[in-house]
Amino acid sequence: MDAPRQDAWKIDEDELLAHTVLQYIKEGHTQLEAFQEVARQLNRTPAACGFRWNATVRKNYQNDIREAKQERTSYRNTVNTAALQKNSSISLDDAILFLKEMKQHSQHDQEELQSKLYQLSEENVRLKNQIKQWEDAWSEIDKLTNWVKNRYQTSS
Template sequence: MKSRQDAWSERDDKLLAETVLRHIREGSTQLNAFDEVGDKLNRTSAACGFRWNAIVRAKHTTDIARSKKERKQRMRALKLKTKPLYTPPETVIDYHEIDRKTELNVSIDDVIGFLQELKNGQTEHDEELQHEIETMKQQNALLSKQTEELENEIHKKEESFETIERDYEALVKIMNRARKMVMFEDDDLKANTFQMDRNGNLERVANK
């Protein structure tokens, strides 16, 4: 189990930032980036996520925006390879020289092409939105895990404090009992007088 506790260095933060930005550009998730950095630095994925959200992310807002833009361009390029976009006719149509049926067909084609482009743009936007939602879900899961770990740690501290408190109370009782015993012995000694007999032995003489 990874349990590294040393401080983050500037080099560690740089590795974390570069890895997260690369995953964003490639359309991957930040959670995958945290796993990768955790393996390289012998840290937990939760620790990497906390470091990114609390410290490193604020320093790379511009880089994050640029990486998202590159990811969007990459996705658009992939779509261009798989499905060509609608291109309008190269020739200029003179509607005065064609009949009404041809004019109607061209207008419908224009509308269909426009709707296809609109649909493609909406699909791309939906994919971006879905990706952001998935990233937020993963970050929420990561924060929930960190919260659970902190709550467990607090519970352990509370149990340890209760144990120390009980031990302290027991020690106080022992000290009070010992003090009473000493006081009783002193009173017992004061209540008795001793004298030496003819043979040199001590004998108790009751106080009058």
């Protein structure tokens, strides 16, 4: 029997990875930045952390990811509002700039969702075509099997 790998991921390492990635998403940072942070803490490479996240851990946190992305918008609003409040002598130009940035972030999020929807639609079409090909292949195999059975029975 094979011995366990020395670099195998432990449950607490997976949890650290998930917690860090979710926190980075909430704060508007990239997942790559989260992988770099976890890599530093666990003495692993960012690529190993990214692979572990995408191959194993991510599927257990789909709802948390969705919530983190929603919280990211709220977090940005809070940070931007705090920045505005900190500067008590805010000008009308600053307020307009702030609102334009918020609109741009909102549009970017909407574009990202549209892009993902388009990608999923394309993947759905591709998978349906693949299923059709498999069904056609199985149908041909069934026909061939029946033909062989009939030939064998008539020759016996």
